[in-house]
Amino acid sequence: MNGADPLAQLRDVHLPEAISAWPPAIGWWILAALLFTGIGFAIRYAWHRHQRRAFLREARLRLQAMPLQQGHSPAQQLQRANDLLKRCAMQTYPQRDIASLHGEDWLDFLNATSRAPLFADKDHWLAQWYRSDVDSEFGRDFIDRAERWVAQQPRRGADV
Numbered sequence: 001m002n003g004a005d006p007l008a009q010l011r012d013v014h015l016p017e018a019i020s021a022w023p024p025a026i027g028w029w030i031l032a033a034l035l036f037t038g039i040g041f042a043i044r045y046a047w048h049r050h051q052r053r054a055f056l057r058e059a060r061l062r063l064q065a066m067p068l069q070q071g072h073s074p075a076q077q078l079q080r081a082n083d084l085l086k087r088c089a090m091q092t093y094p095q096r097d098i099a100s101l102h103g104e105d106w107l108d109f110l111n112a113t114s115r116a117p118l119f120a121d122k123d124h125w126l127a128q129w130y131r132s133d134v135d136s137e138f139g140r141d142f143i144d145r146a147e148r149w150v151a152q153q154p155r156r157g158a159d160v
Contacts, residue, residue: 056150059088063147067140074139075132081139085146089113092153103129114152118145 062084066077086106090098093113101109104122111117119125128138 055091056088056153059084059150060147063143063150066143073134074136075134078129078134078139078142081143081146085110085149088150088153110149114149118149 063081066081072080086098086101089109096109098109103126107119107122107125110119125142128134
């Protein structure tokens with residue numbers, strides 16, 4: 001044998017390649033799919049909820065604009081506000097027979113579906129409601145209360 005050192009003939013230790021982060025393991029793919037699915041459902045839910053309540057936002061805008069409309073008597077504005085309020089109630093509570101409500105029954109319904117009774121003095125409201133010479137202050141008060149009623153409606157679909 002030669003007189004050379006046999007250890008000098010050995011090659012250096014070769015390290016394996018570094019482990020790549022790509023492609024990720026199957027668990028990460030599943031987690032990403034679940035995350036994107038959850039985000040998609042959350043966006044869809046938020047959009048549908050936003051759309052379901054669009055009529056309430058529109059009603060509030062119309063009620064806010066009512067005192068500014070010219071050419072309408074206070075009695076006409078009161079009637080228009082009441083019609084708008086009834087349409088909102090029929091949309092919010094479709095399982096109830098709201099279209100036929102009037103007078104004291106209508107006020108009872110409005111009080112029952114608001115957080116605090118907005119029309120507690122029914123005699124006062126009923127005495128003024130059907131007059132042709134309604135005071136403009138009474139009309140503005142009704143519109144303000146109608147706006148509060150619309151704002152107090154449930155944030156979810158009405159199951160009441």
